[in-house]
Amino acid sequence: MLRYVVKRVLLAAITIFLVATITFFLMRMVPGGPFIAEKSISEQAQAALNAKFGLDKPVWVQYKNYMTGALHGDFSLSLKQRGRTVSEIIASKFPISAKLGGLSVLIALAIGIPFGSIAALNRGKWLDQLIMVIATCGIAFPSFVICTVGMYLFGVRLKWLPTFGLTSPLHYILPIFSLAFYPMAYITRLMRSSMLDVLDQDYMRTARSKGLSRSRSLFKHALRNAVLPVVTYVGPMLAYTLTGSFVVEKIFVIPGLGGQFVSSIMTRDYTVIMGTTIFLATLLILMNVVVDIIYKMIDPRIQLK
Amino acid sequence: MTSKSPLSFQLNTDDFLPATDEEKQNLVKMRPSVSFWKDAMSRLRRNKVAMISLAVILVVMIFSFIVPAFYPYRYEQQIKGSEYLHPMAYSEQEQARMDAGEKVFPHILGTDNLGRDYAVRVMMGSRISLLVGLVASAIVLIIGSIYGAVSGFFGGWVDTIMMRIVDIIYTIPDILLIVLLSFALKAPIAKLAARKGFGWIQVMGPNLISIFIVFALLYWVGMARIVRGQILTLKQNEYVTAAKALGASNARIIRRHLLTNCIGTLIVTTTLQIPSSIFTESFLSFLGMGVAVPLPSLGSLASDSLNGLTSYPYLLMAPALLISLIILSFNLFGDGLRDAFDPKMKS
Numbered sequence: 222m223l224r225y226v227v228k229r230v231l232l233a234a235i236t237i238f239l240v241a242t243i244t245f246f247l248m249r250m251v252p253g254g255p256f257i258a259e260k261s262i263s264e265q266a267q268a269a270l271n272a273k274f275g276l277d278k279p280v281w282v283q284y285k286n287y288m289t290g291a292l293h294g295d296f297s298l299s300l301k302q303r304g305r306t307v308s309e310i311i312a313s314k315f316p317i318s319a320k321l322g323g324l325s326v327l328i329a330l331a332i333g334i335p336f337g338s339i340a341a342l343n344r345g346k347w348l349d350q351l352i353m354v355i356a357t358c359g360i361a362f363p364s365f366v367i368c369t370v371g372m373y374l375f376g377v378r379l380k381w382l383p384t385f386g387l388t389s390p391l392h393y394i395l396p397i398f399s400l401a402f403y404p405m406a407y408i409t410r411l412m413r414s415s416m417l418d419v420l421d422q423d424y425m426r427t428a429r430s431k432g433l434s435r436s437r438s439l440f441k442h443a444l445r446n447a448v449l450p451v452v453t454y455v456g457p458m459l460a461y462t463l464t465g466s467f468v469v470e471k472i473f474v475i476p477g478l479g480g481q482f483v484s485s486i487m488t489r490d491y492t493v494i495m496g497t498t499i500f501l502a503t504l505l506i507l508m509n510v511v512v513d514i515i516y517k518m519i520d521p522r523i524q525l526k
Numbered sequence: 527m528t529s530k531s532p533l534s535f536q537l538n539t540d541d542f543l544p545a546t547d548e549e550k551q552n553l554v555k556m557r558p559s560v561s562f563w564k565d566a567m568s569r570l571r572r573n574k575v576a577m578i579s580l581a582v583i584l585v586v587m588i589f590s591f592i593v594p595a596f597y598p599y600r601y602e603q604q605i606k607g608s609e610y611l612h613p614m615a616y617s618e619q620e621q622a623r624m625d626a627g628e629k630v631f632p633h634i635l636g637t638d639n640l641g642r643d644y645a646v647r648v649m650m651g652s653r654i655s656l657l658v659g660l661v662a663s664a665i666v667l668i669i670g671s672i673y674g675a676v677s678g679f680f681g682g683w684v685d686t687i688m689m690r691i692v693d694i695i696y697t698i699p700d701i702l703l704i705v706l707l708s709f710a711l712k713a714p715i716a717k718l719a720a721r722k723g724f725g726w727i728q729v730m731g732p733n734l735i736s737i738f739i740v741f742a743l744l745y746w747v748g749m750a751r752i753v754r755g756q757i758l759t760l761k762q763n764e765y766v767t768a769a770k771a772l773g774a775s776n777a778r779i780i781r782r783h784l785l786t787n788c789i790g791t792l793i794v795t796t797t798l799q800i801p802s803s804i805f806t807e808s809f810l811s812f813l814g815m816g817v818a819v820p821l822p823s824l825g826s827l828a829s830d831s832l833n834g835l836t837s838y839p840y841l842l843m844a845p846a847l848l849i850s851l852i853i854l855s856f857n858l859f860g861d862g863l864r865d866a867f868d869p870k871m872k873s
Contacts, residue, residue, distance in 0.1 A: 252710070363850070
């Protein structure tokens with residue numbers, strides 16, 4: 222167990238370091254800079270701004286300064302949002318995206334797992350076919366189609382739901398539904414195919430023949446084994462969903478991390494890009510570790526190594 | 527012959543006569559040998575959903591690649607006075623021309639804010655989306671299969687390093703790489719287009735080319751992982767040892783023996799890559815980073831229609847439904863191919 226922890230932490234540190242390094246140099250390779258786009262700024266002011274943020278130094282020196290700062294937990298100031306640190310920006314935007322993302326993943330799991338299992342148990346019947354048709358559509362429709370069509374139908378036409386902002390619980394329904402649609406469909410399909418696999422296993426027959434009731438054998442044996450692929454999928458997916466979807470945030474005008482990230486890329490807000498990338502990579506790696514641990518909890522046969 | 531007692535053990539000598547040639551032929555009723563391809567194709571043909579999807583894909587291709595050439599309107603043609611026409615509606619000028627006995631081709635899907643015929647724009651948009659899907663998938667196939675095969679075949683530290691690189695590309699957020707790379711590629715591609723002999727880049731649009739390159743650089747990682755997994759099991763086979771013993775080079779073994787044996791996986795993964803490329807392109811266009819105006823793509827059409835959503839919802843519905851249909855058909859066709867080529871493989 223100790224070996225596992227040490228190995229995971231080391232690997233994580235190396236990966237995050239490499240991701241940060243690649244991102245840093247990739248950003249600098251791209252033409253343009255944070256202060257070039259603003260025409261109102263004179264050349265002297267540009268030079269002064271560059272000097273203030275240390276952007277006039279050679280890239281290597283900038284890299285060293287940034288990395289030393291980051292190691293000490295200082296992700297420096299945003300280049301575009303005056304006076305705000307990157308940590309502040311992430312801390313203010315992340316909870317908004319995380320609330321939406323977390324709820325949508327919960328909904329996706331709460332619908333996907335039972336429906337996938339129901340489809341597998343009714344293999345070939347109309348219920349299975351109906352669920353699979355919906356799930357296949359869910360995978361095929363791009364998120365912006367779901368968002369815009371949903372917004373038009375429920376917001377503009379029926380006027381049941383508000384179309385932008387996040388001021389009341391009603392405001393959450395459309396964005397959460399749009400976010401949940403794809404993972405819900407994916408989990409349903411995943412659950413169905415792994416459930417079909419498990420139902421064919423010998424231990425299922427054994428469980429039934431030793432006198433276990435159908436529901437008990439399904440919940441104790443089948444579900445436990447069949448849910449493993451879903452866990453693998455949900456881990457990394459959760460990391461991406463929690464950090465916000467740009468499309469959903471743009472369409473429903475939500476001030477989340479996803480939209481912030483894209484706009485900082487567009488305006489070359491180097492420090493915000495770096496901070497968000499490191500944050501996302503850390504979250505992703507953390508989720509993979511959580512997946513490993515949940516695996517071990519669900520299936521004690523698995524050895525962590 | 528006299529009738530014999532039912533209890534007699536005497537055998538009927540007629541049963542032991544040599545067989546005629548005809549009888550011999552009847553016995554040798556071998557099944558004609560069915561090749562891997564024929565077997566898969568017949569399985570595919572029996573799959574109704576897959577065949578319908580294929581038909582849909584073909585129809586969409588005809589409409590997007592052939593029909594615009596004969597269509598009475600062009601995608602960038604702005605008709606004055608015909609802005610924001612509803613489907614099948616005519617502007618006053620067109621009405622007047624029709625009253626004068628002239629024939630005016632109807633705007634089947636109406637027109638957009640600049641008076642451009644929407645039907646032909648949607649067709650051109652799906653052409654761009656299909657093109658991106660097909661070309662990007664082809665590039666992904668080439669890079670991914672070679673990378674995965676090399677990594678899986680050599681194993682050891684080569685494999686470890688190559689797969690670590692894949693992991694890192696996986697960890698960097700897609701959208702960051704896409705946006706940064708397409709900015710970075712803009713200048714070099716524009717420079718290349720100005721050179722002699724590269725005029726075709728200008729025709730296709732530098733943005734489109736940079737989308738191809740970005741996809742190729744990003745999405746081969748999934749393909750590489752899948753191919754590597756296949757190669758890892760395939761290389762254990764005796765015929766690989768035999769080929770090695772006969773002195774075949776590594777390149778030959780990978781090309782002739784290993785990659786040809788995972789052809790099913792390659793086809794299926796490539797087919798399923800097409801919708802995901804279309805997906806990403808539409809997303810990019812939605813962001814405003816896709817194809818350059820006036821060239822439409824399904825994503826940019828849907829994105830443009832958002833401003834007038836309340837009054838002109840049909841401008842959203844056409845591209846949104848079409849892109850969903852295209853992705854759905856490719857997905858279902860890919861699923862069918864998977865079932866046909868490898869009935870054991872599950873999603």
